[in-house]
Amino acid sequence: MTLYSYVVRYDIGFAPNPFRGLCSVATCKPVIRAHAAIGDWVLGVGSAEHDLRGRLVYAMRVEETVSYDQYWSDSRFRDRRPSLGGSRMQAFGDNIYHRDPVTGAWVQENGRHSLPDGRPNTDHIERDTRSDRVLLSQEFVYFGGDGPVIPAGLRSGDRDFLKNPRGHAVVRDPAHIDAIVEWVQTLGSGRLGRPADWPSLERPDRRVSERWQP
Template sequence: MPRVYFYKLTVDSGAAPCVKNGILSLAICKPTIRATAQVGDLIFGFAASSLYSDNCLIYAARVTQALHEGRYFVDERYASRDDCIYYLKQGRFQRRKDAKFHDKPTDLRHDLGDFPEYLRANVLLSNDFRYFGNAATDMYKARFPTVACAVTELGRGQRVRLEPALRLEFEKMKNWIWMTTPEKVVGRPSNASRPGVCHRTKSCHMV
């Protein structure tokens, strides 16, 4: 049975998620989701209060492809994407000089893991998504109160072990979003991209 993940974004700058050419990708940040989510799973990203006070929905996506062992960063098809910020040199990943995100020395380890295994170098792709960005709203709250309550109570990290009622409401919410929003991309990233800005919360562990 497909799983449902949901979490809060503190920054929405085109890094995580990255939306380009009809594909939404999670290549950096949220290493636990990237390591465990599989094709068919649903991911919902809501705004943290520091981003938007109403916890509006930034994006929802169904995973359609999962790449492991750093394949995303060595595949030329993805080289022009803004979140493809690492490249392989003599068996080691390094940050691209023109990368827009994650310029701290600790970021590579957090994103990809330790050399030589790079166990965190997992990337999720979706061509079945809705991205709202700066056009995000909290309209879902009135129709899906169980989801709204769970999002409000969520702290740092993400949830995936959901009680049946909450899971069912998330599935209904996904269908409602797809039905009422035919466009994959509705808005633009809420924040400007800055290399020094951290695009992750302090904790990336499951709640």
């Protein structure tokens, strides 16, 4: 078992997408998506710019992986396609990629990673599709901007998996992973908070930076 950790720079319910009893990582972090195996853990931690450094945003145990075409065509995930006229949760659906059946070219649906006018964003297409793989889990906990502080004993010294804010960190030591997972499993399960970048009365200083405003 391997544990991957990275900083969630934009927490808007898109990557990860923690809704409807399922946590999915369908975009960004192509290296993690390419290498994470069934049974591995992925942890998202808070960013310094959100004053959330050292806090847990979410944790998931990878239970299933699918390709983009499988994700798009599988009826289980149809409600994860973006719907810009719906709720904020629907607008940030992460089921945005599939291949054109004739040309084989990538199709990017109008969503979070598109250009402001809805046209495909080639930079995001190139980055996201470096790994044609979506990570899925029903065994997860998501806190958004309200996550607990990760105990110092789990990330101290040369085992600190918060040291690489731009890429990701990998933990392979079984004892260290067991300690992290044991702590995570005491926190509850499912979606227990709201995305840090969603506007709220509790956080009037935080705003969704995309074109979907409240």
